[in-house]
Amino acid sequence: MADDDRLRTVDEHLATVLDGIGSIDPIELTLLDSQGLLLAEDVVTDVPLPGFDNSAMDGYAVRAVDTRDASPESPSVLPVVGDVAAGAKSRSGMGPGLAMRIMTGAPIPAGADAVIALEETDRGVARVAINREVVSGEHVRRAGEDLQSGAPALGAGAALGPQQLALLAAIGRDRVMVRPRPRVQVISTGSELIEVGHRAAFGEVTDCNSYLIAAAAKDAGADARRVGIVADDHAKLLDVLETQLLRADILVTTGGVSMGAFDVVKEALSELGTVEFTRVAMQPGKPQGFGHLGDRVPIFCLPGNPVSALVSFEVFVRPAIRKLLGKRNLHRATVQAVALERAESPEGRRQYRRGVLHREATGGYSVSLVGGAGSHLIASMASSNCLVVIDEEVTEVVAGSRVTVIPLLLSNR
Numbered sequence: 273m274a275d276d277d278r279l280r281t282v283d284e285h286l287a288t289v290l291d292g293i294g295s296i297d298p299i300e301l302t303l304l305d306s307q308g309l310l311l312a313e314d315v316v317t318d319v320p321l322p323g324f325d326n327s328a329m330d331g332y333a334v335r336a337v338d339t340r341d342a343s344p345e346s347p348s349v350l351p352v353v354g355d356v357a358a359g360a361k362s363r364s365g366m367g368p369g370l371a372m373r374i375m376t377g378a379p380i381p382a383g384a385d386a387v388i389a390l391e392e393t394d395r396g397v398a399r400v401a402i403n404r405e406v407v408s409g410e411h412v413r414r415a416g417e418d419l420q421s422g423a424p425a426l427g428a429g430a431a432l433g434p435q436q437l438a439l440l441a442a443i444g445r446d447r448v449m450v451r452p453r454p455r456v457q458v459i460s461t462g463s464e465l466i467e468v469g470h471r472a473a474f475g476e477v478t479d480c481n482s483y484l485i486a487a488a489a490k491d492a493g494a495d496a497r498r499v500g501i502v503a504d505d506h507a508k509l510l511d512v513l514e515t516q517l518l519r520a521d522i523l524v525t526t527g528g529v530s531m532g533a534f535d536v537v538k539e540a541l542s543e544l545g546t547v548e549f550t551r552v553a554m555q556p557g558k559p560q561g562f563g564h565l566g567d568r569v570p571i572f573c574l575p576g577n578p579v580s581a582l583v584s585f586e587v588f589v590r591p592a593i594r595k596l597l598g599k600r601n602l603h604r605a606t607v608q609a610v611a612l613e614r615a616e617s618p619e620g621r622r623q624y625r626r627g628v629l630h631r632e633a634t635g636g637y638s639v640s641l642v643g644g645a646g647s648h649l650i651a652s653m654a655s656s657n658c659l660v661v662i663d664e665e666v667t668e669v670v671a672g673s674r675v676t677v678i679p680l681l682l683s684n685r
């Protein structure tokens with residue numbers, strides 16, 4: 273694309289990206305491994321919940337008719353013929369006119385139809401005095417009242433949180449088919465880059481993007497790995513990408529996509545013809561590469577400045593990861609906030625500034641900007657908790673006006 277060509281809008285590029293994201297085959301996982309994922313099957317229960325009629329209270333199992341006309345003045349006094357504990361392996365039975373001591377969760381004895389709570393009796397051991405009428409069914413949890421055998425428990429597409437995992441466990445499912453976490457491989461490119469842990473000599477830069485993007489991808493729900501650093505060298509880059517293809521549902525590179533003489537990612541991948549390099553009407557993050565490698569593995573080539581990389585990730589890669597996860601809502605929630613200071617933004621570009629979002633005592637939000645527009649400012653990025661979006665047509669935000677903010681809340685998966 274020539275320099276004077278129209279830039280692609282953020283929304284156009286996002287649409288291109290999402291078009292190029294397919295789906296991953298479901299896999300079977302154990303319950304805790306499936307936390308946060310979407311169910312990929314309809315689960316029908318073959319057991320009822322509860323599994324048997326049982327007591328909701330510690331008390332006495334009785335026949336309601338045996339307490340007819342009972343009152344404090346003239347209680348029903350019933351012989352206690354045994355105890356039923358939770359975990360009782362067989363169903364006990366009880367004749368008319370009798371009572372059994374019963375614990376919460378224990379099976380209701382055959383012949384009983386209600387439970388009177390311990391605290392409403394004299395707590396007798398050999399016989400128990402009950403001083404009110406008990407209603408049939410009282411404190412009895414019926415088999416199948418929660419879920420009947422053969423009924424649908426959870427449908428495909430259900431999000432598996434703690435409650436859903438509890439239900440699956442309760443009906444005896446220890447594994448389920450889910451949409452897996454996409455495997456995201458993150459590669460930093462740049463001959464100036466060194467691994468963290470070595471002191472940077474003059475001209476060297478410690479790679480932080482692979483941590484930034486792998487952590488952001490993990491937070492978005494991916495199974496993300498840092499591949500590490502690749503120098504600005506065609507052959508090495510293509511070699512690493514080829515190896516990682518086999519382990520990736522998404523590849524992400526940073527660096528090497530601008531106009532510079534050593535922008536190797538752009539040069540090497542442009543030649544393949546399956547990755548397109550475009551300029552998007554945004555700031556930061558104008559140069560973007562997206563396409564597919566090998567057997568249609570999506571690859572994102574993000575610019576190298578850390579702030580540009582994060583913004584590009586948030587705008588394009590995170591929605592792609594969420595699409596692969598099968599999520600219906602691909603985008604982060606936004607809030608409206610009062611800008612605490614003035615900001616300028618280039619005409620025709622959507623600007624994403626780093627900000628600190630404050631919750632006002634009155635309930636609304638306000639936002640202050642940190643770090644200016646520079647996309648190399650790692651420390652100010654680290655002090656921010658949101659992105660402030662300044663739309664394409666807006667060139668100035670005055671203090672006190674309302675802006676759209678994307679809080680960068682950690683999901684904790």
Ligand code: AMP
Pocket residue numbers: 460461462464465477478479480481482526527528529530532575576577578
């Ligand atoms: P590039 O997009 O390759 O032209 O890089 C733009 C700027 O970002 C340069 O100053 C790079 O040194 C810096 N940069 C690129 N990759 C990384 C990285 N992985 N970690 C930290 N800084 C980087």
Ligand code: MG
Pocket residue numbers: 461462463527528534576
């Ligand atoms: Mg570079």
